[in-house]
Amino acid sequence: MWGRASAGIVPGFFLSAALVGLASWLLPGPWQSTLVAGALAFFPVWVGVFCLGFLFRSGARAWIAYGAFAAAGLLLLWALRQWQWVQ
Structure with missing residues (x-):
């Protein structure tokens, strides 16, 4: 159980950052306009991961x-x- 939990915390953090970063970059317009929305979406994505x-x-x-x-x-x-x- 601790191994799965630590996997969700450490590499899961970087996986969540990559997912939110890809979503921010692939949306139309400059990525700066999605910065606040990406920061707000990061925590729920990380909890899901x-x-x-x-x-x-x-x-x-x-x-x-x-x-x-x-x-x-x-x-x-x-x-x-x-x-x-x-x-």
């Missing part, structure tokens, strides 16, 4: 899955910025 972590069979699986998804999401944010698809 945290709760979904308890559906995994073990803490190790939760850490691996959340870590991989968080890395992929943050890598996608980095790639979108490097390719200048977002401003």
